[in-house]
Amino acid sequence: MQSNLDRLAPYRALGIADKSIAFVLDAEESLIPMFQRIEAIEAENTARVLGAFQREGVAQRHFSPTTGYGYDDIGRDTLDRVFARALQCEDALVRPQLTSGTHAIFTALAGLLEPGDILLSITGKPYDTLESAIGISGDAPNSLKRLGIHYKQVDLKGDAMDLPAILEALEETPARIRIVYVQRSRGYAWRNALLPVDMQPVFAAVHKKIPTAFIVVDNCYGEFTQREEPSAFGADILVGSLIKNPGGGIAPTGGYMAGTRKAIEKIENRLTVPGMGREVGSYAASYAPFYQGLFMAPHIVAQSLKTAILFAGAFERAGLTTMPSSQAARSDIVQALRFERAEGLISFCKAIQKAAPIDSFVTPEPWDMPGYQSQVIMAAGAFVQGSSIELSADGPIKPPYTAYVQGGLTYAHGRIGVMYAIEALQAAGELHL
Numbered sequence: 001m002q003s004n005l006d007r008l009a010p011y012r013a014l015g016i017a018d019k020s021i022a023f024v025l026d027a028e029e030s031l032i033p034m035f036q037r038i039e040a041i042e043a044e045n046t047a048r049v050l051g052a053f054q055r056e057g058v059a060q061r062h063f064s065p066t067t068g069y070g071y072d073d074i075g076r077d078t079l080d081r082v083f084a085r086a087l088q089c090e091d092a093l094v095r096p097q098l099t100s101g102t103h104a105i106f107t108a109l110a111g112l113l114e115p116g117d118i119l120l121s122i123t124g125k126p127y128d129t130l131e132s133a134i135g136i137s138g139d140a141p142n143s144l145k146r147l148g149i150h151y152k153q154v155d156l157k158g159d160a161m162d163l164p165a166i167l168e169a170l171e172e173t174p175a176r177i178r179i180v181y182v183q184r185s186r187g188y189a190w191r192n193a194l195l196p197v198d199m200q201p202v203f204a205a206v207h208k209k210i211p212t213a214f215i216v217v218d219n220c221y222g223e224f225t226q227r228e229e230p231s232a233f234g235a236d237i238l239v240g241s242l243i244k245n246p247g248g249g250i251a252p253t254g255g256y257m258a259g260t261r262k263a264i265e266k267i268e269n270r271l272t273v274p275g276m277g278r279e280v281g282s283y284a285a286s287y288a289p290f291y292q293g294l295f296m297a298p299h300i301v302a303q304s305l306k307t308a309i310l311f312a313g314a315f316e317r318a319g320l321t322t323m324p325s326s327q328a329a330r331s332d333i334v335q336a337l338r339f340e341r342a343e344g345l346i347s348f349c350k351a352i353q354k355a356a357p358i359d360s361f362v363t364p365e366p367w368d369m370p371g372y373q374s375q376v377i378m379a380a381g382a383f384v385q386g387s388s389i390e391l392s393a394d395g396p397i398k399p400p401y402t403a404y405v406q407g408g409l410t411y412a413h414g415r416i417g418v419m420y421a422i423e424a425l426q427a428a429g430e431l432h433l
């Protein structure tokens with residue numbers, strides 16, 4: 001049996017105090033049943049992803065780069081089909097040219113909408129980065145608003161979609177509502193992420209009321225956290241970033257859109273050029289990181305979820321407020337932690353940066369980040385710039401002061417991140433064990 005001295009030794013080498021180490025390791029022991037649930041989900045998702053690779057006959061030739069127009073790019077086209085199967089969809093578009101989740105979402109929305117249509121968000125206001133793109137705020141050129149698209153929203157009722165209010169909104173102008181939009185993750189909101197199974201009654205009601213509408217789910221941070229994706233419960237399109245969950249920490253860039261064939265056929269003409277669609281678009285580097293990232297994704301997501309649960313469990317033991325709790329079912333990889341003062345949030349993010357493998361010597365500071373309405377502090381010592389599946393943290397500098405932690409390529413590294421955070425908050429006087 002491992003002695004107490006042996007338990008502490010690896011972390012002492014990083015300069016972490018015994019008290020912080022022991023506190024986190026003790027918190028960990030009570031979380032083993034939750035870890036086992038996560039591992040069961042990982043097993044099911046891994047089997048589905050492996051099955052997708054096998055049914056599509058993925059081989060070394062699919063990793064080869066292409067140039068120019070990219071006609072007959074078997075690596076690109078097979079990757080689309082593998083993603084579609086893995087995400088329980090009919091079809092998919094997976095492209096390194098999509099620069100972010102926001103870019104992928106805007107491309108999907110613009111592909112499905114026409115002038116005069118209504119975009120109805122049924123989970124309140126979307127992420128800050130979409131406000132200008134949609135036209136909710138500002139007057140950016142080529143925003144959906146400038147293209148003649150109208151925006152409406154129905155706020156959440158607590159942590160759930162408000163079905164009576166949604167049905168009332170659908171009654172107003174049913175012929176013009178083309179997209180019903182859902183944000184699965186919390187963004188900078190103090191709420192739990194939406195579970196796919198809870199989406200089913202809402203999606204069924206929407207399809208019954210307006211059969212011509214497309215249900216679009218911003219799936220960022222949510223892929224492979226549950227056994228089923230929102231597509232299994234009636235979503236027409238899922239959209240996400242490859243430097244989050246489905247890239248498995250390996251994909252260097254890119255985004256995806258997966259869903260019904262009807263929806264994908266409309267989006268592909270916005271992705272490139274009407275009339276050419278998905279038939280063009282080359283990639284001069286290897287496709288191997290995208291295939292390998294997807295294969296690794298269920299495992300990496302499980303590592304990230306276990307890290308999030310440990311953050312929740314340790315901070316609960318320390319008397320801080322967390323969302324979700326360490327015992328909650330999870331539908332995204334994000335863990336929210338609340339502090340009484342801005343200094344607590346800043347100290348926390350500095351500790352996460354210190355725990356990073358890349359740029360650990362950098363000190364993050366609040367800054368005016370493009371697309372956000374208040375200053376934001378971000379800790380992101382990642383191999384891939386901006387990768388949210390790697391251990392990172394951020395939060396707006398405004399009350400209530402909340403850090404949003406996500407990622408963790410390995411749980412062993414995530415555990416160290418928790419220890420650094422506990423130690424830093426004690427040193428700053430924000431936490432007393």
